[in-house]
Amino acid sequence: MPAIMKTKPAYGAELVEVDVPKPGPGEVLIKVLATSICGTDLHIYEWNEWAQSRIKPPQIMGHEVAGEVIEVGPGVDTLEVGDYISAETHIVCGKCYACRHNRYHVCQNTKIFGVDMDGVFAEYAIVPAQNAWKNPKDMPPEYAALQEPLGNAVDTVLAGPIAGRSTLITGAGPLGLLGIAVAKASGAYPVIVSEPSEFRRELAKKVGADYVINPFEEDPVKAVMDITDGAGVEVFLEFSGAPKALEQGLAATTPGGRVSLLGLFPRDVTVDFNNLIIFKALEVHGITGRHLWETWYTVSSLIQSGRLNLDPVITHKYKGFDDFEEAFELMKAGKTGKVVFFPHK
Ligand code: NAD
Ligand code: ZN
Known part of the structure; x- marks a missing residue:
């Protein structure tokens, strides 16, 4: 063979x-x-x-x-x-x-x-x-x-409440795109996506992103603040592995908001922990793999529900x-x- x-x-x-x-x-x-x-x-x-x-x-x-x-x-x-x-x-x-x-x-x-x-x-x-x-x-x-990569996306998106919550996704690679699909199917709104590649911003829109931002051309923190009337997003989902995206995402998250980190950084990253995490009382989740087997049940049901927009x-x-x-x-x-x-x- x-x-x-x-x-x-x-x-x-x-x-x-x-x-x-x-x-x-x-x-x-x-x-x-x-x-x-x-x-x-x-x-x-x-x-x-x-x-x-x-x-x-x-x-x-x-x-x-x-x-x-x-x-x-x-x-x-x-x-x-x-x-x-x-x-x-x-x-x-x-x-x-x-x-x-x-x-x-x-x-x-x-x-x-x-x-x-x-x-x-x-x-x-x-x-x-x-x-x-x-x-x-x-x-x-x-x-x-x-379903296997969808499991990564599900654990990232559903590490906390998401329905009706403003959400920033940084990185619309294959995993970020699956994350957009899961966030939309789960009722997140608005879903804001920061992604430098035009091709992938277009895909993000097709999957269901409500707003897309090119972080190399406009300041994503300002863009998020404009969209959320100055509040920042409730949920920040990091799918890029870009240190800059991490910093911008934390800055764009509302105090008391929730953060899931899936992207893997190419090197150690420096972040202002005091001002971007501790004084904002952010809830931060590291995400790896998938929960066995709870996540598989969720993924399978989400697909069967017909609400996951996977074709794009x-x-x-x-x-x-x-x-x-x-x-x-x-x-x-x-x-x-x-x-x-x-x-x-
Ligand atoms: P990918 O490299 O295809 O996608 C990353 C996307 O981020 C790209 O589209 C890129 O243009 C975009 N990007 C680059 N700089 C950016 C910035 N400053 N702001 C916003 N977006 C930016 O990767 P993928 O296959 O979609 O995987 C996503 C990440 O998840 C990778 O870092 C990967 O290593 C990681 N990963 C983690 C796990 C885990 O278990 N934690 C599992 C699989 C993959
Ligand atoms: Zn073991």
């Missing part, structure tokens, strides 16, 4: 022919129906510092997936052939202090498929049964594959993997929302 593989410790990846794997104990083999590119896959493709320290080529890439179980390994009693599943990509140990406090999303022994082992950019892939999430049969595969987020669909290099380069250039592959042509 064809698979996108990180074959060597260098820029790029290769489309290779590999054997269909056999599921081991506790595993299932799935026919991959849809799989989407995550920012992490791009880091592996580009071979950045983090990838160099973590990835051991050769390895099949990819982790966001929807597929059909076609073979069940020994000892699996929770899944059957024919089940339609997605997958939580964090494989948690279940034994550490965090896991024993039901904080599986911060398990200190987390392994990730497509990062620490072969992934899902292939026609068939192995999924640990404990990580499988059963989907309703009528959920389109491209939505089902998006999915900007590129590819049949097969032949054009995978184009897909990665477009994503690298910021010219995409989510990119989805349908491996079986």
Whole structure:
């Protein structure tokens, strides 16, 4: 079968022919129906510092997936052939202090498929049964594959009340766009988005942003104050990983407001904690991964509710993997929302 593989410790990846794997104990083999590119896959493709320290080529890439179980390994009693599943990509140990406090999303022994082992950019892939999430049969595969990053967005947006609350989202990359969809579906108003890329500001509008701001051309803090009659936003959701956006977002948040931080900063950031957080009594949440399994229930229900505007987020669909290099380069250039592959042509 064809698979996108990180074959060597260098820029790029290769489309290779590999054997269909056999599921081991506790595993299932799935026919991959849809799989989407995550920012992490791009880091592996580009071979950045983090990838160099973590990835051991050769390895099949990819982790966001929807597929059909076609073979069940020994000892699996929770899944059957024919089940339609997605997958939580964090494989948690279940034994550490965090896991024993039901904080599986911060398990200190987390392994990730497509990062620490072969992934899902292939026609068939192995999924640990404990990580499988059963989907309703009528959920389109491209939505089902998006549930994993949607879980990040849901944990960011719904870390506190949002209905009827003014909300600032900084960064409208694939995750920020999903965040806009979740915020709108949850009744946030107005949803204000700060994003320098014109292409992504347009996408943000299509997903449902009420106002978009180019932070390189106008001061987002002033813009937010104008929109909110000088109050600032109730909720600030950081999806960019840009230090400047963090500072501007905190400044634009109303005293007593709520902040969720998902974006990962490239270096240590300096912020005026006294004036931007402490004296404003902001409620600040760090967000990582997804709550197991509460977040998956929320994501699945939000999709089934029909209220999540996901179609404008999915900007590129590819049949097969032949054009995978184009897909990665477009994503690298910021010219995409989510990119989805349908491996079986
Ligand atoms: P991305 O890089 O595609 O999107 C970031 C967006 O921020 C881009 O569109 C960029 O134009 C915009 N941006 C840059 N400077 C800005 C500024 N000053 N103000 C406003 N916007 C600005 O990334 P993504 O895939 O959408 O992921 C978003 C962030 O979430 C990344 O930092 C990623 O590393 C992080 N992330 C965190 C977790 C977690 O568990 N915490 C999981 C996945 C991704
Ligand atoms: Zn653990």
